[in-house]
Amino acid sequence: MTDREPFRTRIKVRHYELDTLGHLNHAVYHSYGEVSRLELLEASGALKGLQGVAAVLLETHVVFRRELRAGDEVEVTCEAKFGTGKTFKMDSNIIKLDGTLAAEITCTLGLMDLEARRLVADPRGRFEAAGADLKLMSTSDD
Template sequence: MTFRVPLQVRSYELDTLGHVNHAVYHQYGEVARVAGFEAAGCDWNSLVAKGTAPVLLSTTVDFRRELRMGEHFEVSCEIRFGRGKSFHLDSTITKDDGTVSAEISCVLGIMDLDARRLVHDPRGALEAAGFQPEVLAP
């Protein structure tokens, strides 16, 4: 089952057209990422204590349907590891009626805070901090 966070549109998130401002979708994705990592057992303090931290390398949003004041929706969080120093974390914003409002694609890495470079094994670094990837598996 995909990890999801329920949210509701607040008045200050709207633009002059009366729907959610484009930049707020990125914030919704961040809310889901942080909640997802916590649900997967990732101890952020442990990561930082080991001299590492997650970094966002790229993010894109594909807008599908507008969100308006007061609407309830969920933001999913799914992780995909491959080979190399980065990994993918994708989110789908879905209205309560099942309509997809937006799709967010992110590429992240785990930075060695002393060397200011990405670690070679991001999954291993996360798992060493308690991360359970199956919680965010697609």
């Protein structure tokens, strides 16, 4: 067990991201998750260190909890969860600044060998070998 906090990215809801009901369009929640995932990969050093492979999104799921409106500011968490096999999770919560949970995003990813066009084994090991800061990427001590 650890008391580390997950990585966070702050985003302001923009007017052009709204739907006809005046709240954040459903597809933009996915974009916010992507922003947080890429910010985490960059901050951890993974994007610089990985050679010949890239993270690919295999599945994403959003649970909408509260609406977001223009001008709202949110923090989008992101945390990698590694297990065994070729895939790993990167989960996010979109949280209003008052602490209200607006959405939960769960994603399954893999690292694709860009030449072979196949997922590589042991993505955690590849991140580690690339010099990525695994303590920043995950609050788990595994």
